[in-house]
Amino acid sequence: MREKSDGPQGRRRGQGELEGQVLAALGAASGPVTAGWVQERIGGGIAYTTVMTILTRLQAKGAVARERVGRSFEWTAVADEAGLAAWRMRKVLDGEADRQAVLASFVTALPPGDELLLRELLEQAAAEGED
CATH class of the missing domain: 1.20.5 (Single alpha-helices involved in coiled-coils or other helix-helix interfaces)
Structure with a gap:
């Protein structure tokens, strides 16, 4: 998997780092949020389309859920912070x-x-x- 640039500084993201940031943002939310909200929270010049791609991938993995609201979606983490950390640990383990x-x-x-x-x-x- 190719690493993504993190904006003007050119810092490269490690594999899964962006997923972790998206999960952390969702875990910190008080309820369902939009992809735009997530994009603002993770910062670093991440494109909206990149956030949508990550959210969609996380949904396919069962880590997040989405609900249609009007013409867009609102996203929620499926588990609390401890559950999200456990999910990340399983993801690493599954990759070995x-x-x-x-x-x-x-x-x-x-x-x-x-x-x-x-x-x-x-x-x-x-x-x-x-x-």
Whole structure:
């Protein structure tokens, strides 16, 4: 995937960075917003058509929803901030060839408190799955 320029400074965006910015803007919104609203929030000289492309791609991935209002759409994030962060983590994980190695590396790099929390959450999820 080719990286996009970030306006006059010419800084290049990393893969997925623009999607992350769009998701963050939607997550910060108090309700459904237009693509123009998102464009204003992320700034950096991003074209309206680029914002629309990102929103449409995120909708296809199930990360955002849209509703027709008049002749345009209003967009909302499907999840709260924590859910959006989890979605981004899954997206990164899905992009890797060796899922087991990535997960193992992730878990071993966690601080002890986070590792314990993760274990507790996995046990809780397993118990709920048994119900």
